Amino acid sequence: MNRTDPPFAIEAEELTKIYGSGNTEVVAMRNASMQVSQGEVVALLGPSGSGKSTFLTAVGLINPPTSGRITIGGRMVLDGSQAHANLRSFRRQHIGFIFQKSNLIPFLSAVENVQIAMQLNGLSKDASYRRAMELLEYLGVDDRAANLPSMLSGGQQQRIAVARSLANRPSVILADEPTAALDGQRGRQVMELFAKVAHEQGAGVIVVTHDHRSLDVFDTTYEMEDGILTKQTTSTKASVV
Ligand SMILES: Nc1ncnc2c1ncn2[C@@H]1O[C@H](COP(=O)(O)OP(=O)(O)OP(=O)(O)O)[C@@H](O)[C@H]1O
Numbered sequence: 253m254n255r256t257d258p259p260f261a262i263e264a265e266e267l268t269k270i271y272g273s274g275n276t277e278v279v280a281m282r283n284a285s286m287q288v289s290q291g292e293v294v295a296l297l298g299p300s301g302s303g304k305s306t307f308l309t310a311v312g313l314i315n316p317p318t319s320g321r322i323t324i325g326g327r328m329v330l331d332g333s334q335a336h337a338n339l340r341s342f343r344r345q346h347i348g349f350i351f352q353k354s355n356l357i358p359f360l361s362a363v364e365n366v367q368i369a370m371q372l373n374g375l376s377k378d379a380s381y382r383r384a385m386e387l388l389e390y391l392g393v394d395d396r397a398a399n400l401p402s403m404l405s406g407g408q409q410q411r412i413a414v415a416r417s418l419a420n421r422p423s424v425i426l427a428d429e430p431t432a433a434l435d436g437q438r439g440r441q442v443m444e445l446f447a448k449v450a451h452e453q454g455a456g457v458i459v460v461t462h463d464h465r466s467l468d469v470f471d472t473t474y475e476m477e478d479g480i481l482t483k484q485t486t487s488t489k490a491s492v493v
Pocket residue numbers: 271272278279280298299300301302303304305306307
C-alpha cells in the first residue's frame with residue numbers, strides 16, 4: 253500500500269482464537285488475516301463449525317481473539333487481549349453488526365429499534381426518527397414502523413435489523429448469514445443493499461453466507477475451513493442497484 257492510499261476499512265492480522273483449555277481446548281481460528289478496502293464487499297464462506305462466526309465476532313470487537321491485531325480505518329483497536337480504544341463505544345460508532353437472528357428489542361416498535369442505535373450516539377429523537385423512517389422506507393418496511401417485532405415476519409424483522417445496522421453510517425458492516433430468514437429475491441436485495449452502502453459510504457463489508465446464488469454481488473470471496481482463512485477469488489461483478 254502507498255503512503256497516500258486511504259487506510260483499509262478493516263485489517264485483521266493473524267487472528268487466533270482458542271476456546272477452553274487442556275482437554276477441552278478448541279482452536280477455532282488460526283492466524284486468520286484479511287484486508288478489506290473502503291467500499292469493498294467480502295463474502296465469507298465455509299462449512300458449519302469452521303470458525304466464520306468466531307472471525308466475524310472478533311473483527312466486530314464482540315469476542316476478542318486470543319492473539320492477533322485488528323485495525324479499523326487505520327486505527328489499531330485491539331492487539332491480542334490489549335484494547336487500544338473503548339471497545340463498546342468504538343463498536344457503537346463505527347461497526348454495524350447483523351446477526352443470524354434479528355435481536356430486536358421486543359418492547360420497542362420497529363422504528364424505535366432503529367432510532368435507539370442513533371439515540372445512544374447522541375442524536376435527537378426527531379433526527380433519529382427521520383433517518384429511521386428513511387431507512388425503513390428504503391428497505392420496504394416503513395408501513396411496519398409502529399409494529400412490535402412480535403407482529404412482524406422473520407424477513408421483516410431482519411430488514412429492521414439491517415436498517416438498525418446502517419443507522420449510524422458505520423465504516424464497517426459485518427453480517428452473519430443475514431439472509432437466512434429471507435426468500436431468494438429478498439435475500440439478494442439485502443446483499444445488493446450492502447454493496448450499495450459499501451460503495452456509497454466507503455464502508456468495508458464482510459458477509460458470512462451460504463447463498464452461492466448471490467456471490468456475484470461480492471468483490472472478494474474468502475473461505476474458512478478448520479479455522480484457516482483463505483482468499484478465494486475476486487469475482488466478476490454484477491451491476492449493483
Ligand atoms: N464459546 C465457545 N466455546 C467453545 N467452543 C466454541 C465456542 N464458540 C464456538 N466454538 C467452537 O469453535 C469452532 C468454530 O465455531 P464457529 O461458531 O466460529 O463456526 P461457524 O463457521 O460460524 O459455524 P456455523 O456456520 O455453524 O455458524 C467450532 O468447533 C465450535 O464448536
